[in-house]
Amino acid sequence: MIKKLTIGSLKPGSQATYNQEEKSRTAPPQPEKKQLEIEQHGSTYKVTPVHNVTVLDSALNQKINLDYKCKKGTCGKCQINVLKGNTFITSVNDREQKKLRGKIDDGYRLACQAVFKEG
Numbered sequence: 001m002i003k004k005l006t007i008g009s010l011k012p013g014s015q016a017t018y019n020q021e022e023k024s025r026t027a028p029p030q031p032e033k034k035q036l037e038i039e040q041h042g043s044t045y046k047v048t049p050v051h052n053v054t055v056l057d058s059a060l061n062q063k064i065n066l067d068y069k070c071k072k073g074t075c076g077k078c079q080i081n082v083l084k085g086n087t088f089i090t091s092v093n094d095r096e097q098k099k100l101r102g103k104i105d106d107g108y109r110l111a112c113q114a115v116f117k118e119g
Helices: 020-026 055-061 094-106
Strands: 036-040 043-047 079-084 108-110
Touching: 036 055, 043 055, 079 094, 094 108
Parallel strands: none
Antiparallel strands: 036 043, 036 079, 079 108
16 A cells, blocks of 8 residues: 655655655656757767757757768768758758759758758
């Protein structure tokens, strides 16, 4: 039998127990953290969106060392594959179209060109 907490049971030194089921009913649900899941060179990373910041800069600021070089969308070294969260980033731009061509349909983006949208 589980004893409910009372004022007297909260005295120092008492060994009160409480109903675990009641605790779980009152615990607030934890909101799911929005994250962009990406892959680069066989490694998977989760980047927390930062409004109006590129995926590359967001990742670097979060201590995720993505491979990159020019940050202009011309070299293609920052190419990533978006696994989850594509809705968090802007649409493919002209530089990505030119550099990635057919890979875009397979979820590839340039981390220096993909920008996190609001919300």
